Amino acid sequence: xxxxxxxxxxxxxxxxxxxxxxxxxxxxxxxxxxxxxxxxxxxxxxxxxxxxxxxxxxxxxxxxxxxxxxxxxxxxxxxxxxxxxxxxxxxxxxxxxxxxxxxxxxxxxxxxxxxxxxxxxxxxxxxxxxxxxxxxxxxxxxxxxxxxxxxxxxxxxxxxxxxxxxxxxxxxxxxxxxxxxxxxxxxxxxxxxxxxxxxxxxxxxxxxxxxxxxxxxxxxxxxxxxxxxxxxxxxxxxxxxxxxxxxxxxxxxxxxxxxxxxxxxxxxxxxxxxxxxxxxxxxxxxxxxxxxxxxxxxxxxxxxxxxxxxxxxxxxxxxxxxxxxxxxxxxxxxxxxxxxxxxxxxxxxxxxxxxxxxxxxxxxxxxxxxxxxxxxxxxxxx
Amino acid sequence: xxxxxxxxxxxxxxxxxxxxxxxxxxxxxxxxxxxxxxxxxxxxxxxxxxxxxxx
Numbered sequence: 001x002x003x004x005x006x007x008x009x010x011x012x013x014x015x016x017x018x019x020x021x022x023x024x025x026x027x028x029x030x031x032x033x034x035x036x037x038x039x040x041x042x043x044x045x046x047x048x049x050x051x052x053x054x055x056x057x058x059x060x061x062x063x064x065x066x067x068x069x070x071x072x073x074x075x076x077x078x079x080x081x082x083x084x085x086x087x088x089x090x091x092x093x094x095x096x097x098x099x100x101x102x103x104x105x106x107x108x109x110x111x112x113x114x115x116x117x118x119x120x121x122x123x124x125x126x127x128x129x130x131x132x133x134x135x136x137x138x139x140x141x142x143x144x145x146x147x148x149x150x151x152x153x154x155x156x157x158x159x160x161x162x163x164x165x166x167x168x169x170x171x172x173x174x175x176x177x178x179x180x181x182x183x184x185x186x187x188x189x190x191x192x193x194x195x196x197x198x199x200x201x202x203x204x205x206x207x208x209x210x211x212x213x214x215x216x217x218x219x220x221x222x223x224x225x226x227x228x229x230x231x232x233x234x235x236x237x238x239x240x241x242x243x244x245x246x247x248x249x250x251x252x253x254x255x256x257x258x259x260x261x262x263x264x265x266x267x268x269x270x271x272x273x274x275x276x277x278x279x280x281x282x283x284x285x286x287x288x289x290x291x292x293x294x295x296x297x298x299x300x301x302x303x304x305x306x307x308x309x310x311x312x313x314x315x316x317x318x319x320x321x322x323x324x325x326x327x328x329x330x331x332x333x334x335x336x337x338x339x340x341x342x343x344x345x346x347x348x349x350x351x352x353x354x355x356x357x358x359x360x361x362x363x364x365x366x367x368x369x370x371x372x373x374x375x376x377x378x379x380x381x382x
Numbered sequence: 383x384x385x386x387x388x389x390x391x392x393x394x395x396x397x398x399x400x401x402x403x404x405x406x407x408x409x410x411x412x413x414x415x416x417x418x419x420x421x422x423x424x425x426x427x428x429x430x431x432x433x434x435x436x437x
Contacts, residue, residue: 110421113414120410124403131395134387140399209428212421219424223416227409365417366410373409374402381398 011056018279019054026050026277029171038178041263042151042270046171049075049274050282061275078268079275083159089269090152090159091237096262097152097364098241099254101332103216105358106365107208112324112355116362118308119328120370122301123147126293127374133289139163141378143290146173147297148367149180150330153234155273157371161378167276168287172294180334183295185342187302188326196310197346199321203354210248217242224369231372238368302326305359320355327356330367336360 029047127144
């Protein structure tokens with residue numbers, strides 16, 4: 001009995017209370033994943049992981065004892081090897097995501113690429129706002145990247161910068177991605193009139209040759225790599241997955257990347273990120289602030305995409321429905337679906353889906369490029 | 383964070399963030415414009431090849 005009690009001898013009541021709160025938060029994430037279907041692939045492992053790491057003297061964390069010395073905990077080991085040392089887990093996930101993306105809609109209508117750039121503006125606005133609130137450049141950049149609407153990019157950038165808020169950033173990024181169908185209609189309506197939303201767009205897809213599909217991921221990697229060398233890991237792994245998909249010779253590998261690899265990495269990524277959901281690191285006012293800033297980033301990404309489309313319309317003969325601009329974020333395919341749904345609501349004959357899918361796919365390229373640019377630019381200012 | 387808040391530091395970081403904003407948005411637009419040009423060239427080149435094959 002004494003031996004059992006001695007295990008908990010160093011535990012302060014206040015620490016235990018905080019750990020209990022974190023376990024409740026873990027339970028809440030599991031509830032949102034299971035009952036509300038909010039990004040269950042990530043929020044459920046993170047929620048359960050939060051419970052695991054907050055059990056007092058948890059065996060999933062490295063512990064020290066007089067009798068045994070240092071005993072390595074599995075979640076701490078996974079975090080150390082899979083994220084902290086190499087950022088391997090988010091990068092492996094990019095291979096799977098790349099294999100899932102069909103760039104056809106953007107290859108058929110390349111001007112949609114511009115929305116993939118414009119809708120990243122919320123990232124930089126949030127970055128600036130975070131600096132004014134007192135976050136240093138590394139943390140502010142990591143918080144801003146929540147607006148990439150791209151979980152793995154958020155994790156990779158915040159880890160590369162050594163941000164202490166990586167878990168709050170991951171929770172915000174994945175939660176808001178799940179809330180795109182609620183956040184985006186609100187943001188789009190803020191920036192458009194009924195007349196804007198009724199603008200019709202015809203869809204005339206051009207044939208995209210096999211050669212173009214194969215060369216595109218290689219060209220993206222080279223161009224992005226030359227403009228922002230730090231983006232090579234992010235863009236390169238994404239495009240590697242896409243090349244496997246499009247080459248036509250590696251069907252089995254493509255299927256593995258899209259299913260088994262993506263599932264396995266997602267499984268471990270969520271539970272590994274939970275390492276940073278220990279009470280002392282997570283339960284602080286900054287976490288609430290980061291959740292608020294993440295929402296700001298998503299809203300202003302959407303608004304900047306819409307405003308850019310309106311700007312383009314000043315020079316175009318065939319007008320673009322400004323809602324399509326909001327789909328230039330990386331949350332695929334939720335954002336495209338939101339635009340399609342809103343278009344149909346205003347005019348039952350106005351099908352915007354394929355235009356929005358083009359912008360949405362461009363957003364996936366844009367978000368990783370911006371992630372790489374931030375990784376390249378911010379260190380020069382430190 | 384809040385205990386050590388300094389307006390001077392925050393403002394200096396804010397000015398740096400504006401520089402990142404300019405370079406970052408400029409960079410992503412440059413990448414996208416280059417990609418647009420590359421896609422257009424690819425479409426012309428591979429489209430011509432297809433036309434010749436059809437003839």
